Amino acid sequence: MTARLGMTALVAAFAAITLAPLLWMVSVSLMQPGEAGQFPPPLIPGDPTLANYHALFASQGMGMFLINSLLISTLATLLALVFTLPAGYAFARLRYPGRDTTVRVLLALLLIPGQIGMLPLFLELKALGLVNSYAGVLVPWLAGIVGIFLVRQYALSIPLDLIEAARIDGASEWRIFRHIVLPIMRPAVATLALFVFLGSWNDFLWPLIVLSDHDLYTLPVALAAMGRERAQDIELMMAGSVVTTVPVLILFLALQRQFIGGLLAGSVKG
């Protein structure tokens, strides 16, 4: 019994240290302007206020950045589903010449990090007139190889007999995908959607490169820019961090079983 208590206390202490930065972020965001700059640093606000959040939305354009982030992440998610789901299914369950070679090539491509091609991609998008636009930010999310393998892994569990039976009943290949495969793959669809939404929401380097127009900034890009101009306003910066972080944290906590399960399934070799 004491061993059980002791172990749990040890984990709780570790967890408290892990959560401390996030709790401190929320606490400081509720302090009066200038309060966090005292010594010793206060841990909880003496007189809690929402003034920092009000200032963020009223004078820092946070509403606009929030809408940009929401729109971009939603669009990235929808586009990724449209491009990834059919491909993942085809690679798993349709027989056609060249498929296995394609899968092997894609698997090898997983070794290449996206940053390697960023400079040429920028030039390519400039030639297409897509720099400094939502479209430019969205482009890398169409080509998600990890997502394809996540879907493929799941699709491999669909029994071939089921597909064959539908064919004998005269269903077209498209109809089979749409009405039989997609409903079965609902958990994979949800996991993929969650990954892409979180990934595009948290992405920094590519939006930083592609977006030059302040009005198009996503939350991370806007927050980094704000940090360079208003580094002294700790309480304001913490409120900005809360607005940027809390939506994805809530999404994660609500769907964490799905997320962690998907992460482990996705890391299994294809």
Next chain:
Amino acid sequence: MTGLASRAERRAGWLLSAPALIAIALFFILPTVASLALSLTDFDIYALADIGNLRFVGLANYSALLSDPLFWTALGNTFWFVLLGVPLVVVVAFFAAILVNERMVAWRPAWRAVFFAPYVTTLVAAAVVWKYMLHARYGLFNHALGAIGLPPVDWLGDPRWAIPAITVFVVWKSFGYSMLIFLAALQTVPRELDEAARIDGAGWWSRLRHVTLPAVAPAAGLVAVLAVIAMFQLFAEPYVMTEGGPAQSTITVLYLMFDQGFQWWNLGIGAAVAVVLFACILAAALIPALALRIYRRRRA
């Protein structure tokens, strides 16, 4: 096997995979290959305005890099991040996994979620928070040091401390993911083996050494390789917390690529940095695998 497939099935296979394959070819493979080509040119802001100014310069960008002290600084800094960060990630993630896997501990799924939470937080926002926690005057770290009677440290303002300070942040941010890999490996430890060792009178420590550690050794290798690759891709952390300073002590390879490419518009040199970065990542991923293969062959 394709002999059995109907024409409709073969056509559907290509039609359904085509959109994704075209997107991958256009926005991933083409730019990656073009990076190599770009690194052999003097593409800069003048070529950006008029492509006629573009010249093929062979390996000039690479030799310019090799004689640029900033390149060696960036490479050296990145190696420091690897040297400090990778062992820390492995140890902290393993410790967390052991705790979360321990049957004696209550509410295990909740702790697992807590340890994983930093991994899903927005990197830039978390870096902003840590920048203030590490602040020389009113940061929590120095407050804690003061409480135990130690002098304050200028974590992000002192070139000797900036890399260790950012490394601690990176470990906090990422250990949850590695913990999952360890957890998956711990599931494979046979319970009977652990029980048998317990009945034979083996203590906690000796069971850890002789039963658990051998079972998770491959996972530790995987975690280490992934951590090395992640360290080579550090960018937002120094960009937000130190802007590469103080005295360029936190400039990383990816930071150099961004700076050369998008601050100074030397895209040719930037692409050469990208190619070097790719070579480093490829080496980090393949050398351990090759070494393991050779080692196994020797023993066989």
